[in-house]
Amino acid sequence: MFRFRIFSLVALTIGIISLLQMNACVKQEPTQVDGRNVLKIVIKDHSGLLETNDSLHYAPVPGAKAILKSKYYYQAPNQPATFTTVADSNGIAEFKNIPLGDYTISVEKKIPVLVKDTGDMDTVTVRGSQILNILDVETIDTVKTELAKASDIVINELYYCGPENKAHYFYDQFVELYNNSDSTRYLDGLIICRGLQKHKPNMDSVDYVQVIYIYQFPGVPKTGRDYPIFPHQFVVIAQDAIDHSQFVDTALDLSNADWEFYNPYYSEVDNPAPNVTNVIPDNSTDFMINLVHNDVILADGTDYYPGEVSDHGYQYYHIPINTILDGVEYSANPNSQKELTVRVDAGFAGVGISKYSGKSVERRTPGFDTNNSSLDFIVLDHPTPGYSHEY
Numbered sequence: 001m002f003r004f005r006i007f008s009l010v011a012l013t014i015g016i017i018s019l020l021q022m023n024a025c026v027k028q029e030p031t032q033v034d035g036r037n038v039l040k041i042v043i044k045d046h047s048g049l050l051e052t053n054d055s056l057h058y059a060p061v062p063g064a065k066a067i068l069k070s071k072y073y074y075q076a077p078n079q080p081a082t083f084t085t086v087a088d089s090n091g092i093a094e095f096k097n098i099p100l101g102d103y104t105i106s107v108e109k110k111i112p113v114l115v116k117d118t119g120d121m122d123t124v125t126v127r128g129s130q131i132l133n134i135l136d137v138e139t140i141d142t143v144k145t146e147l148a149k150a151s152d153i154v155i156n157e158l159y160y161c162g163p164e165n166k167a168h169y170f171y172d173q174f175v176e177l178y179n180n181s182d183s184t185r186y187l188d189g190l191i192i193c194r195g196l197q198k199h200k201p202n203m204d205s206v207d208y209v210q211v212i213y214i215y216q217f218p219g220v221p222k223t224g225r226d227y228p229i230f231p232h233q234f235v236v237i238a239q240d241a242i243d244h245s246q247f248v249d250t251a252l253d254l255s256n257a258d259w260e261f262y263n264p265y266y267s268e269v270d271n272p273a274p275n276v277t278n279v280i281p282d283n284s285t286d287f288m289i290n291l292v293h294n295d296v297i298l299a300d301g302t303d304y305y306p307g308e309v310s311d312h313g314y315q316y317y318h319i320p321i322n323t324i325l326d327g328v329e330y331s332a333n334p335n336s337q338k339e340l341t342v343r344v345d346a347g348f349a350g351v352g353i354s355k356y357s358g359k360s361v362e363r364r365t366p367g368f369d370t371n372n373s374s375l376d377f378i379v380l381d382h383p384t385p386g387y388s389h390e391y
């Protein structure tokens, strides 16, 4: 659905043509009319792709599609009440008859661009989102749009809940990456992180994501060319690249995994698969992720830094959002509080998966990524390490 070719920012910034039409204001009646409140969202572009309007003093995003989702109201089981509208010529999206309460708003707009090197036209998408609290009869707020980070390498599958067993065995967890492009990309220096399992009130306004583990591919971030991932290739990183069925017969054989997570700061066996290595000396655990609710971040491996220290003296790290290639939050419970900012992932994969059920979550089609895991992922009865389910 949202598949665009990726351009360098340099090519984009030079070649923009202003082709914005003044779209008529199209409003849809809300599906539930049990509120009388008005919400106005001023949508301001911060991508640099749209021109600032001199009298408005901001760059409006006319015609942007705005989607408001309730945190409390449902229109069907597991389907939050949703209201949709389109911004007017001043970039203002107006919703009427909205119940009071907490919402998420996400806005997006496709923008035509001229690709400088080839003269071709293409489109890119600017997006923005945030959490809103509607407390008054009329609420006015602002959402900033930016160029959506569209990475060619994405987290395609996460297997975290553990195999069916009564021994609390979950060491066959894995992360599967996928190159969603027609070009060779490189894993050099990329980091895979486990997110901090806390809802932070300020997490949608700070420019970083908090994590507790950082494991890194060998090679130099951004410029290294030693560890290719070929077009449409899947890459599996196992917690331990061994045949786990020797311990629990329902567990996975990951002896052929492409990589394994390896922590040199405690005595773990270094199996033949090459290592994605823990870089935090404080961390004495393998890349173990929660069996029901957690988030996993893939980033380019630059500019991360130590953040807070936990109550138990454990050092958390900050991953700047502009270095994040992909992030996926999963939760068995769709009403959980978000632990990963909606700017990276607006939803949850894995709703309904219980511990030790042997299930997995995978993108609907390889690489399908709208930064909303509720839409992007489906639940698989059996993991598919190194390939995709049939679709």
Ligand SMILES: [Ca+2]
Residues within 6 Å of the ligand: 238, 239, 240, 241, 260, 261, 262, 263, 268, 286, 287
């Ligand atoms: Ca390991």
Ligand SMILES: [Ca+2]
Residues within 6 Å of the ligand: 260, 262, 270, 271, 272, 273, 274, 275
């Ligand atoms: Ca190894």
Ligand SMILES: [Ca+2]
Residues within 6 Å of the ligand: 154, 325, 326, 327, 344, 369, 370, 371
């Ligand atoms: Ca994503």
Ligand SMILES: [Ca+2]
Residues within 6 Å of the ligand: 156, 157, 176, 362, 383, 384, 385, 386, 387, 388, 389
């Ligand atoms: Ca797979």
